[in-house]
Every structure is written in C-alpha cells, then in structure tokens.
Amino acid sequence: MIEAGENLVRALLADPGVRLPVDDGELSRRTEELDRLTIATFRTAADSVERMLLQSTPEAGRAEAVVRATAAWERAYWASLPEWEHQVVTDVRPALYGCFNRADLLISDVSSVVSDFLASGKPYAVANTGGLSETAFRAAFPTAGAATALTPDAAGAPAPS
Numbered sequence: 001m002i003e004a005g006e007n008l009v010r011a012l013l014a015d016p017g018v019r020l021p022v023d024d025g026e027l028s029r030r031t032e033e034l035d036r037l038t039i040a041t042f043r044t045a046a047d048s049v050e051r052m053l054l055q056s057t058p059e060a061g062r063a064e065a066v067v068r069a070t071a072a073w074e075r076a077y078w079a080s081l082p083e084w085e086h087q088v089v090t091d092v093r094p095a096l097y098g099c100f101n102r103a104d105l106l107i108s109d110v111s112s113v114v115s116d117f118l119a120s121g122k123p124y125a126v127a128n129t130g131g132l133s134e135t136a137f138r139a140a141f142p143t144a145g146a147a148t149a150l151t152p153d154a155a156g157a158p159a160p161s
Contacts, residue, residue: 021080030073034093037066074098107150114143125150125157 021027040055074094081087089099096116100106106117106124117124125148128137138144150157 021077023080027073027076027080030069030076034066034069034073037062037069070095078102110141110144114147118143118146123148128152 040051042051042054046054077094087099094102096113100117100120100122103120103122105122106114106120107127108114108117108124109127109129114124114126124146126141126144127150128134128144129152130137131152132140134149137149148158
C-alpha cells in the first residue's frame with residue numbers, strides 16, 4: 001500500500017516542466033569528490049571481516065572533508081535546478097535534511113518524516129486519508145498537532161490568498 005501511495009504522489013507531482021539538474025561540470029566534479037570520500041572499494045572476493053578491517057579507521061580530517069564536500073555538492077546540486085519548480089528526489093542525494101533546508105513546507109502522510117521535519121519550524125500539512133474527524137485525527141497522530149490536516153476532499157486546505 002505504501003508503494004502505491006508513493007506512486008500516486010509521484011504521478012501527482014509529475015510535471016513536464018520539472019527538469020533534471022543541468023550540470024555545467026561543477027555538479028559532476030562535486031559528485032566525484034564526494035564519492036571518493038564516501039564510497040569504499042574492496043576486492044570482489046572480500047568478505048565482511050576484510051571489509052571491516054579496511055574501513056575501520058578513517059584517515060585524520062576525513063570527517064571534516066566529507067562535511068565540506070557534502071556542502072559543496074548540495075550547493076552545486078541546488079544551483080543546477082530551477083529554484084521556482086518543485087523537485088522530486090529519488091536518489092540518496094541530496095539527504096533528507098538537505099531537502100528540508102530548501103523546502104518552504106512539507107505535505108506528507110502520517111510518517112516519521114513529519115517528526116523529522118518538525119525541527120525545521122516550517123509549516124506542514126498531513127493527509128488525513130482515513131477521513132477521521134479532525135479531533136480524532138489529531139488525537140491519534142500527535143505529530144499532526146500543528147499541521148494543516150488535509151482531508152480527502154481537501155476541505156482542510158486554506159484558501160489561496
């Protein structure tokens with residue numbers, strides 16, 4: 001059922017105007033740098049013990065380098081996309097919190113993503129797909145407490161201003 005819901009959301013968000021990143025070379029360079037710092041390579045026949053031994057102690061300064069490379073990659077990634085269009089992220093990058101930092105608001109079902117988003121302090125809406133009364137919905141799902149509750153008929157959505 002979750003997969004069907006995800007497919008529906010993707011279908012609703014599908015828009016011929018949404019484009020893939022336009023890479024002027026910067027995004028590729030930043031991706032290569034970040035991959036070099038974060039992807040471990042092993043012999044094809046390496047077992048789990050050998051893999052753990054080879055990756056157990058990172059070199060000094062690696063964590064700081066990963067933080068810098070991640071920030072540079074995110075700047076290049078977001079700069080490669082039109083700012084005014086919504087984006088559908090389907091890969092491991094950008095990370096969830098990087099997306100939260102760029103988002104103006106969140107529209108979600110009841111999930112742990114809502115709890116993670118609360119720290120952003122930004123507005124959010126939660127879909128009440130079960131058609132519960134608003135009081136029952138908020139009582140059953142405390143993370144929806146400060147959200148706009150969206151009913152299947154969209155009655156809970158505020159009118160555009």
